[in-house]
Amino acid sequence: MDLPNPSDLHAALQHEGFAFLTADAMHGLLDAATLDDWPAFAASWNTLGDDGYLAARGRLRRRRHAVFTADATTGAIIREPNQPHYQSLAYNALQGGIERWFEPVEPAIAGSSSLRRILAFCRDNFGALAPDVRTWRIETHQFRIEARADAAGEPTPEGVHRDGVDYVLVLLIDRENIERGTTTIHAPDGRELGQFTLVHAFDAALLDDHRVFHGVTPVVPKDPMQAAHRDVLVVTFKAA
Incomplete structure (x- = not known):
């Protein structure tokens, strides 16, 4: 989708269940002028911790996590105390439960400013699709997937899946020396509905x-002699 038009975005989500947005479109929807601290925001992916739940693969995925709530009436977005991320086995057979x-x-x-603007964008757009929801539980995940010559990075080690929430935003932050990493969208019966890198x-x-x-296909380094990573921000919204 190339035009930064909220009504087109809402229509795509309502009719198709998903939308892919180019960087130019996202810039327009977020209003790039509100992202004055973006360089520091993006640089924070350099200080993520290991994902120890992936056992031997944990060294190839780094992350940080936070929970917020959003009030649909006042618009307030409030960070909640530190808490765990939980998915049932029905949604994550690899790491659920x-x-x-x-x-x-x-x-x-x-x-x-950057994260607050992204969360407000999600609140406004997901809220327009679910006007009866008064309070949202928001989880934010900073992910860095690393790849080496001898080990591809797996953005979705659990395979094609759902997250067990209502709405999801996946936003690319940085991509360094990486090939592949294509996002695929599937119907419940497994049919592929679309793909976008x-x-x-x-x-x-x-x-x-x-x-x-x-799901996302594994990533591999373009130059196997150089460091390679894929940084994304994942934001999930679920009715509280």
Whole structure:
């Protein structure tokens, strides 16, 4: 989708259950002038902790996590105390059924103009699709997937899946020396509905998690002698 038109975005999510947005479109929807601290925001992906729940693969995925609530009436978005990320086995057969504690999003990043604008964008657009929801539970995940010559990085080690929420935003932050990493969208019966590779910072995918499944193909380094990573911000909204 190339035009930064909220009504087109809402229509795509309502009719298709997903939308892919180019960086230019996302820039327009977010209003790039509100992202004055973006360089520091993006640089915070350099300080993520290991994902210890992936056992041997944990060294290839780094992350931080935070929980917020959004009040649909007042518009207020409030950070909640540190808490675990939980998915049932029905949604995550690989890592579900346990409370997973990750290093928290740093306070300066949680309060940054960039993250606050992204969360407000999600509140406004997902809220327009579910006007009866008064309070949203928001989870934010900073992910860095690393790849080496001898080990591809797996953005979705659980495979094609749903997250067990209402709506999802996947926003590319950075992509360094990486090939592949294509986001695929699937119907519940497994049919592929669309695919899009997040290549440029601000490329994005938005999903109705009730209606579609999603996955990302493994990433590999272009130059096997150099460091390689794929950084994304994942934001999920669920009616509280």
